[in-house]
Amino acid sequence: MNSPALEQLRAALRGQLVTPADAEYDTVRRVFNAMIDRRPALIVRCLNTADVLAALAHAREEGLPVAVRGGGHSIAGHGTCDGGLLIDMSLMRAVHVDPARRTVRAQAGATLGDVDRESQVHGLAVPSGQVSETGIAGLTLSGGMGMLQRKYGLTCDNLLSVDMVTVNGELVTANAEQNTELFWAVRGGGGNFGVVTSFEYRAHPVGPMMLAGIVAHPVEEAAAVLEFLHEQIADTPDELSTDVVFLRVPRLEFFPEEHQGRPVVAFFLRYAGDVEDGWEVVRRFREFGEPLIDAIAPMPLVHVQSMLDPANPRDHQQYWTSEFLPRFGPAERETVARIGADLPSPETVMQVIPFDAEPTRIPADATAFAHREESWLIHIVGQWANPAENDRCRSWVRDAGAQLRAFGTGAAYLNLLSGDEADMRVNAFWSDDRLRRLAEVKAQYDPDNLLRFNHNIPPAPAPAKDER
Ligand SMILES: Cc1cc2nc3c(=O)[nH]c(=O)nc-3n(C[C@H](O)[C@H](O)[C@H](O)COP(=O)(O)OP(=O)(O)OC[C@H]3O[C@@H](n4cnc5c(N)ncnc54)[C@H](O)[C@@H]3O)c2cc1C
Known part of the structure; x- marks a missing residue:
């Protein structure tokens, strides 16, 4: 492990080089998803651009593939690797x-x-x-x-x-x-x-204060809640984010004690405009049916943005899937309601996200992000604490994903997929034309696919000699 090349790398860094021989190796190599247990050969904890350059030079010279980590939240485990060099950017957060x-x-x-x-x-x-x-x-x-x-x-x-x-x-x-x-x-x-x-x-x-929170109903009323969202969304101002979430009421002070732990279906409302206007916009969601919990309140944007943090602890096993559904008719809603009523663990959550408004107004070829059609993103956040539950819960998520896929086009939001699916779905997310265009860019900047722990796009092959 202490080769001259390694010592040269260590000397070149302002940040830290962590190897399997170091005491902190097991802490530093951890990522958000506790199901991912990979062992990079080297971890470079960069403090500046020069550190990144030194790490990449070492990887090139030693022929090591490179993984890159930001926040370490890739559920697929793309922020780490077995045997390669991990460039950990998490100390560069200015x-x-x-x-x-x-x-x-x-x-x-x-x-x-x-x-x-x-x-x-x-x-x-x-x-x-x-x-x-x-x-x-x-x-x-x-x-x-x-x-x-x-x-x-x-x-x-x-x-x-x-x-x-x-x-x-x-x-x-x-x-x-x-x-x-x-x-x-x-x-x-x-x-x-x-x-x-x-x-x-x-x-x-936006902010500093926003109107936000949940309006929750018993999970048995999911079909009616989803139908209401489906009816309302076209007339909902762009400022309002209105997802529907299937979850157990978190054990937080914010929620009435008698409902904590109960499975519910909730409108998750966040209004990115004036708070007074927001009360009027959210009124119809609060007046729908007979809510079990109406926990809408003005709060600082930074609280809204961290409201779900307690429901996403670092030490859980995670297996996720997602699917864009082009339609959200009765059959789709009935399937989603059935899946949501039967979540496999108390920590698992399912989110129904209208994909409309601004992202769908941007021309499809403006960015590599390919999915610009109005649709409904269904996201299953499969999570649980006990690894002994992995087989059962993972099978449940796979089965639920297959039911959703029957209504989809194969397009999924790649960032919300576990590893096995993330690899399979890359091709379905991009059309052939777009994949070719991406592969050309890949060939220009990373022709040897050194960066391959990601939603990988193999580089376009170099043109044959007589085509040059
Ligand atoms: C609890 C939780 C909540 C989430 N909520 C949302 C959400 O609300 N909306 C949403 O869109 N997504 C959400 N996601 C998904 C999230 O977008 C992905 O997990 C994403 O990969 C997280 O980025 P990261 O930097 O933390 O990941 P990492 O695991 O650090 O990196 C993932 C991949 O990103 C690439 N990468 C990272 N840093 C760099 C870099 N500096 N240069 C080049 N490539 C790099 C690499 O390919 C790497 O493999 C959530 C995920 C979790 C776990």
């Missing part, structure tokens, strides 16, 4: 806000919480996901969905620029003016093209 230009620059190890916290100092928000410890990097590169998407689009739709180190050690900036094909590819094409060191985003005036 965020700088330019309030005059309404832009936010975040280092690639920043979490959603880091970005929200700094942006809110200036009353701004970058559209992102909904659990504050998720990494901005993996989320942005493969799309990025969350409560502001109906109004402002996906996270990748708000990306203005990336700074990246290529596997050959070149520093590139990709934006609307420079390296435009790469800029197209990093907005949905995942971590295929290089190691991003920082992202620059467009931010929007």
